[in-house]
Amino acid sequence: MMQAWFGGFDQISFATDDLDRTLAFWEQKMGVGPWSVFRGLTLAMQYGGGHIALPAHVAVAWHDGRIVELMQVAGDGPSPFHDALNRPIVGLQRLAAVTDDIERDAALAEARGMERFADGNAAGQRFVYFRSMEAPGVILELLERTPMFDALVERLQARSAGYVAPAPSDGLATGAPDGVMTAIRLTGYGNPDQFRVDTAPIPTPGVGELLIRTAGAAVNPVDIKARTGVLHAFVPLAFPAQLGGDVSGVVEAVGVGVGGFAIGDRVAGMLNPFANGAYATHVLVHQGSVAKVPEGADLAAAAAAPTGVLTGTQLVEQGIRPKAGDRILITGAAGSTGRAAIMAALDAGAIVYAGVRPSALGAVADLPVAGMIDLADDAALTQAGPFDAIGDTVGGAVAERLFAHVKPHGIVASIAVPPPEPSAAATQRFCSLTVAFDRARLERFLAEWAAGKRALPIAHRLPLAEAAEAHRIMERGGVGGKVLLVP
Incomplete structure (x- = not known):
């Protein structure tokens, strides 16, 4: 381990307060790339005697035999990424080695007098931070080797x-307009009255x-959980927060390095639903998180597709992986994610x-399922089961x-x-999934939907300024389709 740390680092990490600006510098001035960008990650760690969770944007590239990492953290400190005044640290921050046995090598580092001051996890990969008075200002890091990391x-x-x-280049975007936009911002955790209309x-x-x-901007169940603080321990919000993970619209400007999209394109895509989200008249979306919407399709309604369609499909195809004839129960079947999961399971030949809820039975009446079950009715579950698998939403x-009704x-x-x-x-084997954007799959669904081969139920369309009412509708339940905000 000591040779890895002092003989050659596996990763060099830089902290920044503007990921896009720093990334452009490394691309254009340093010639490093191409970059893979991960927006909206959550860094969970033990630090300063307590648990912290920080949202972060991360970019990584391979250069000269090692990983170069750029990281922009959001939220307040204290954390290893903030100074004593709670300001985000900027500059060279960490030198890392990858290890197959993180606890063994951590013990070796401590035995050599290094202070182990933070332990954490990001996307399933453990890390440990060390510091030493002999090398102030730079964190020495151990990264756990995992199959996902190797891939x-x-x-x-x-x-x-x-x-x-x-x-x-001059770094200027093409077609960038001047002007003012309207955004719906959440001022604090609580009821829907915490929303306010802002301009920027x-x-x-x-x-x-x-x-x-x-x-169109879709209102998703995760928006309700974020607003009420249910997710605070997992993804703390930085207020004022702009929610909304699904958007559709027309491209008005493109940044440097964009390929495959042009001004005027009709698109739908996914955003970080916890910061700079879809509840606005204009939004920024990374090109890797959008798909084109067919001409003639209802553009506002296309906002109902990305998260629900991709999450439901991946829940079945990656989480369950059913075989023909498997008996599958999908919960929350009336929602967009549940509907997508049902269709994916049916496509695989499963008995679904x-x-x-009883109030939502009408919302799934058009689906060719083997039966509809009230999840509170144990007798009905027992009669239909035991199931080979459950896809839970x-x-x-x-x-x-x-779990009692699964084989x-x-x-x-x-x-x-x-x-x-x-x-x-x-x-039973338990699998927890987080959706990943899949442009090809989303464009396939949108094409089938535009051709009338797939359904995308829309229950309500409300003006953007009525985001609070949209949340109240969602909380009452039994919606039977997507709730959209339309500027």
Whole structure:
């Protein structure tokens, strides 16, 4: 380990207060790239005697035999990424080594007099931070080697082969408009009255970004959880917060380095739902998180598709992986995610049951399922089961009760946050999933929807300024379709 730290670092990490500006510098002035950008990650760690969770944007690239990482953190300190005045640290911050045995090597570092001052996890990878009075200002880091990390390194190495840096530019976006936009901002945790209508300058797209004039913004269940503070321990909000993870609209400007999209394109995509989200007349979206919407399709309604369609599809295809004839129960079947999961399971040849509230039975009447089940009716669940697998979109106590209706060593897959917790006696395999953007799959769905082959139920369309009422509608339940905000 000591040779790895002092003989050659596996990763060099820089902290920045503007990821896009710093990324452009490394691309155009240093010739490093191509970059993989991860927006809206959460860094969870033990620091200063307590647990902290920080939202962050991270970019990584392979250069000269190691990873170069750029990180912009959001939220307040204290944290290893803030100074004593709670200001985000900027500049060279960490030198890291990758280890196959993080506890062994951490013990070796401590034995050599280094202070272990933070332990954490990001996207399933453990890390440990050390510091020493002999080397002030720089964190020495141990990164746990994982299959996911090795796969990332392989992708970065492959992408870097033959990379040619973009020509220096003036850094100006094409078509960037002047003017003022309207945004709905959340001022604090609580009821829907915490929303306010704000105005702000229309932003200019950074490297790889599109400026979209919003046609529709979907209101998703995660927005309700974020507003009420249910997710505070997982994703703390920095107020005022702009919610909304799904957007559709027209491209009005493109940033440096954008390819495949042009001004005037009709698009739909995903945003970080906890900061700079879709509840605005104009939003910035990274080009890697949008898909084109077919001409003639209802552009505002397309905002109902991205998160629901991709989450439901991935819940089944990656979490359950059903075989033809498997008996599958999908919870929350009346929602967009549940509907997508049902269609994915049916496409795989499974025998599918829709789990819904009695008030939402009408919302799934058009689906060709084997049966519709009230999730509170244990007798009905017992009669239909036991199931080979359950695809859960609701979480909580409802999902935890359902383990009893799954075959021993069957599968329970969930996209709920926080995820349901299997009991100590549960023998089923449990899988928790987080959606990943998939342009090809989303464009395929949008094409089928535009051709009338797929449904995308819309229950309510409200003006953007009525975001509070949209949240009240969602909280009453039994909506039977997506709630949209339309500027």
